[in-house]
Amino acid sequence: MSERLTVAKTYKLYVGGKFPRSESGRSYPVRDAKGGFLANAAQASRKDVREAVVAARKAFGGWSGATAYNRGQVLYRVAELLEGRREQFVAETSAGEGANGKRAQAGVDAAIDRWVWYAGWTDKIATVLGAANPVAGPYFSFSVPEPTGVVGVLAPQASSLLGLVSVLAPAIATGNTVVVVASQDRPLPAITLSEVLATSDVPGGVVNILTGRTAELAPWLASHADVNALDLTGAPESMSAELERSAAGTVKRVLRARPTEPDWTAPPDISRLRAFLETKTVWHPKGT
Amino acid sequence: MASPPPASTGLPPALSDATRDETSLRRFLHGLPGVDQVGVEQRAAGLATRSIKKAAKLWAIDTAIGMVDLTTLEGADTDGKVRSLCAKARRPDPDRAEVPPVAAVCVYPDMVATAVEALRGTGIGVASVATAFPSGRSSVPVKIADTELAVAAGATEVDMVIDRGAFLSGRYGRVFDEIVTVKHACGDAHLKVILETGELATYDNVRRASWLAMLAGADFIKTSTGKISPAATLPVTHVMLQAVRDWHTATGDRVGVKPAGGIRTTKDAIRYLVAVHEVAGEEWLTPEKFRFGASSLLNDLLMQRRAQLDGHYSGPDYVTVD
Numbered sequence A: 001m002s003e004r005l006t007v008a009k010t011y012k013l014y015v016g017g018k019f020p021r022s023e024s025g026r027s028y029p030v031r032d033a034k035g036g037f038l039a040n041a042a043q044a045s046r047k048d049v050r051e052a053v054v055a056a057r058k059a060f061g062g063w064s065g066a067t068a069y070n071r072g073q074v075l076y077r078v079a080e081l082l083e084g085r086r087e088q089f090v091a092e093t094s095a096g097e098g099a100n101g102k103r104a105q106a107g108v109d110a111a112i113d114r115w116v117w118y119a120g121w122t123d124k125i126a127t128v129l130g131a132a133n134p135v136a137g138p139y140f141s142f143s144v145p146e147p148t149g150v151v152g153v154l155a156p157q158a159s160s161l162l163g164l165v166s167v168l169a170p171a172i173a174t175g176n177t178v179v180v181v182a183s184q185d186r187p188l189p190a191i192t193l194s195e196v197l198a199t200s201d202v203p204g205g206v207v208n209i210l211t212g213r214t215a216e217l218a219p220w221l222a223s224h225a226d227v228n229a230l231d232l233t234g235a236p237e238s239m240s241a242e243l244e245r246s247a248a249g250t251v252k253r254v255l256r257a258r259p260t261e262p263d264w265t266a267p268p269d270i271s272r273l274r275a276f277l278e279t280k281t282v283w284h285p286k287g288t
Numbered sequence B: 001m002a003s004p005p006p007a008s009t010g011l012p013p014a015l016s017d018a019t020r021d022e023t024s025l026r027r028f029l030h031g032l033p034g035v036d037q038v039g040v041e042q043r044a045a046g047l048a049t050r051s052i053k054k055a056a057k058l059w060a061i062d063t064a065i066g067m068v069d070l071t072t073l074e075g076a077d078t079d080g081k082v083r084s085l086c087a088k089a090r091r092p093d094p095d096r097a098e099v100p101p102v103a104a105v106c107v108y109p110d111m112v113a114t115a116v117e118a119l120r121g122t123g124i125g126v127a128s129v130a131t132a133f134p135s136g137r138s139s140v141p142v143k144i145a146d147t148e149l150a151v152a153a154g155a156t157e158v159d160m161v162i163d164r165g166a167f168l169s170g171r172y173g174r175v176f177d178e179i180v181t182v183k184h185a186c187g188d189a190h191l192k193v194i195l196e197t198g199e200l201a202t203y204d205n206v207r208r209a210s211w212l213a214m215l216a217g218a219d220f221i222k223t224s225t226g227k228i229s230p231a232a233t234l235p236v237t238h239v240m241l242q243a244v245r246d247w248h249t250a251t252g253d254r255v256g257v258k259p260a261g262g263i264r265t266t267k268d269a270i271r272y273l274v275a276v277h278e279v280a281g282e283e284w285l286t287p288e289k290f291r292f293g294a295s296s297l298l299n300d301l302l303m304q305r306r307a308q309l310d311g312h313y314s315g316p317d318y319v320t321v322d
Helices: A046-066 A066-085 A087-099 A100-122 A127-128 A161-175 A188-198 A215-223 A239-246 A271-274 B012-020 B022-031 B037-047 B054-066 B079-089 B109-119 B138-150 B164-168 B172-186 B203-215 B234-251 B266-280 B297-310
Strands: A029-031 A037-042 A131-133 A139-149 A151-153 A179-181 A207-210 A229-231 A253-255 A278-283 B068-071 B104-107 B125-130 B155-161 B191-193 B221-222 B255-260 B292-294
Touching: A037 A139, A037 A188, A046 A151, A046 A179, A046 A207, A046 A215, A046 B255, A066 A087, A066 A161, A066 A188, A087 B155, A100 A161, A127 A139, A127 A271, A139 A253, A151 A188, A151 A215, A151 B125, A161 A179, A161 A188, A161 A271, A179 A215, A179 B068, A179 B221, A188 A207, A207 B068, A207 B255, A239 A253, A239 B125, A253 A271, A271 B037, A278 B155, B022 B172, B022 B203, B037 B234, B054 B068, B068 B079, B068 B297, B079 B104, B079 B109, B079 B155, B104 B109, B104 B155, B109 B125, B109 B138, B125 B191, B138 B172, B155 B172, B164 B172, B164 B203, B172 B191, B172 B203, B203 B221, B203 B234, B221 B234, B234 B255, B234 B266, B255 B292, B266 B297, B292 B297
Parallel strands: A151 A179, A151 A229, A179 A207, A229 A253, B068 B104, B068 B292, B104 B125, B125 B155, B155 B191, B191 B221, B221 B255
Antiparallel strands: A029 A037, A131 A139, A139 A278
16 A cells, blocks of 8 residues: 555635635745644735734624623633644644643643633623722712723744733633734644634634734734734734834734743733723712 | 607607507517626626726725715614715715715605705705605605605705516506606606616616616616615626617717615725726716715725725724714
8 A cells, every 4th residue: 555645734814703715825834843844824915914804893792792701601612622622732832832742732731721711711800800989979980891892913923822822812801802913933723723713602703813924914903993902922023113103003002022922831810811901980870 | 658758859760769659668678689697797707806906996986985875765864864974975084175075965855855955065966765765666646746855855866766566567668657757757856767676687677677767768777776685786787887888879878877785895886987987988987977876885985095095904983983
């Protein structure tokens, strides 16, 4: 029997719950840590950014309007599916990041745990960040956190799964919808995550994942008037300042990047949940 | 058909012959060459692939804005809504004074007075749907009264619907008479005849209805009411553009075309403009001869216009919600 040929995969984007090719028709080879060929990924263009933002905006009403409890259930279900794809994630992260088997496994476990951790926060964050404010008058005054809107996320370049989950999960847990630009050189875990999301209960458009050149896509995301916030975590350091300036043109909330990627294995806190929330304060007259 | 209609005067003999009586009308309409369905759909799809960029796109966007019949035809329309629509018609993009006003505002007859008041002195037309819009299911006196109501209130354009039931059962004379009567009731107001192509079933019927409307004196032929699906499509508009071109060849008159319903994006609008240019001709690329019946299209045109000029994508937060 002849030796079996491997099937070289060419992946697509994930936009609006569907898997379209890039409008530009481009793709680029993804290589492992040693330079061997892994697969082809779609190379998104500015028009794919535009389509993704439209999809995210369309999904925002439904996702932000869903009850926090319901969002939690939906995200828990994603964690279950992540668990089912565990071996694939381990293989992809260890190939892409050059981590040995044990470290890769630990990374995937941490990513799934992180997802569960954020899923648990959906219906608790309002009690932590919201308040019934004391006022000197016959009024009730409440402050409640509300999602910022469509968030553009430049995913971490190095940590392709744990890092991705650590920036993505908090943004959607609070009710935002996101357009993610995956790690440029290590996009495979993000692509597999999109396959997980497509078969989960997360409505199409809540998470849109683009693969391609971060430096090409980031400026379009930063300047887009219908994007409400920008997470610069995976931005090339040389571009950060310009992206922030460009985002200021349409008054976006910007989460700045540190010069080096944070240690994602450190225990998380709620700062990333808080980053894309706006506080709404309501005054309400007391009944007589 | 009771009497020779006034519309047929001045027509070439072959055409005025066609309107002599019901039999000759049927003979004429059924004598029109059939539409090659595959051909027209391929041609429409082929033209739709034209790439219009940069300066040409900007020109197309401004041209399309100037051709919009900004429409609100809802049961829930109020004076306030019509007034705010008129404000938008006058100055589509409040931040940019150079954006041209739209061609007309299209409302129900009882809202015409409000629109006329709000648009006085601007040169923007007020179009009113009439004749028991959208179904057209009523008696002729009611349809005339509906038209007169709109015209008396100051409508400069009347959008009438044809009796599709009569058309489909072959009573062309009845449809013809109705259009002639409404045209008479319009006085100076322009008459747009809505064929409701979504209910006509075949392209042959669209071609016949187009000719029938033009024979009866229509100033414009319009695809649809926007109330049923499918509304305007590129191939249907193609057939109608061919009809007005052939009518021009036969008579020297230029009849306008108005696709309405389902045109929501700038990309769609530009495809229509390409079709107008290629099928009918450059002379039709003016608001006097070509209109878009639309409501949400205008916002997309404005967003695209901003994207072209600002160098980044705009969003729905930056245009008015109507």
